[in-house]
Amino acid sequence: MFVTISIFNLSFFLIINGDNSSAINFEAFGVSANYSTVLNNANRVFNEIFTVRNYHKELAPMDTSLESNSSNESRLQIGVTVQMIYIVNLDMAQQNLLTYVELELIWQDVRLAWEPENFEKVPTIWIHCDQVWAPENIAENVSREKFSFSNVKTENVISIEEVFPDRFKQCKLYANGTVHYDTILLIQSVCSMNIERFPFDQQKCSLQFTSQIYDMNLINARGELFTKQPGVTPQGNAEWSVVNCTVEKIHYTGYSSAGMDLIAFWLTLKREPKKSRLQIEITIQLLYIFNLDMAQQYLSTYIELALTWQDVRLAWKPENFDEVSTIWVHCDQVWTPENIVDNVCQNLALL
Secondary structure (H helix, E strand, O other): OOOOOOHHHHHOOEEEOOOOOEEEOHHHHOOOHHHHHHHHHHHHHHHHHHHHOOOOOOOOOOOOOOOOOOOHHHOEEEEEEEEEEEEEEEEOOOOEEEEEEEEEEEEEOHHHOOOHHHHOOOOEEEEEHHHOOOOOEEEOOOOOOOEOOOOEEOOOEEEEEEOOOOOOOEEEEEOOOEEEEEEEEEEEEEOOOOOOOOOOOEEEEEEEEEOOOOOOOOEEEEEEEOOOOOOOOOEOOOOEEEEEEEEEEEEEOOOOOOOEEEEEEEEEEEEOHHHOOOOEEEEEEEEEEEEEEOOOOEEEEEEEEEEEEOOHHHOOOHHHHOOOOOOOOOHHHOOOOOOOOOOOOOOOOOO
């Protein structure tokens, strides 16, 4: 087999730039000259950072010369931004909250910076996130038993999973070295609940993020909400609506010489009573006619009445108590519904 290479065809495909770097003439494939130039310049930026500079993502861009009392401005700035929250479930028995969270991490790694003027004013490029160092942020209310996403871990969370772990992750890289890392997580977090006002209650839950690897004098974390699309609000489900969402930075002393910072996202959830009405079953087990007075126009009866309802505050998991599934208690120990027969004389209540 003989292969013929056309020197003429190759000549318009490869272009030798003035800086002796090879560029490809993508116009040969039907695109504009401007788009061809953009692609080639992006490739030059990529080669400059990851080939010429010998960039190592395994090395964190920390200024280890900083003292324990260093100013926030001198530390590595890390933004933890929640762009969207969807409430999946709030489990009263288990005291936990299940949410979908779109989380964006933002930081500046000056080792990734370039001068746009040297690359025909290329302002940004998109790269695979695995190419760069990423901060270790830990969601503090997640337990550490389940992780499928290495960069975000938690302590008041029971589990945390990346929704699309196998997708081709793209990070946006700016000329000043700023990186935007976006991911969607399914987070199950601990939420202590007070249900005394059930079913008209409100609950306050949080997602907390911090770093447990880097010293606090080296980084300055900040939290933000919904910066991509101002006006966006968290989405509830059929049972719960989100009435408020805030973010705050909490500093704890004594954890180390520099203390520990937490970024806490607080969700105030309101139960929708119309969608979670208390179901009360009224059953007449026995009916005995005692008297029907025609003159007085009333009926006297003996009735065995059974009321059945569910009060989740009284629930337990049988497997935690040697499979005990039922117990008998005095009725005065629990709340009971006020049911009154409408045609009973003057305030005569059966219960």
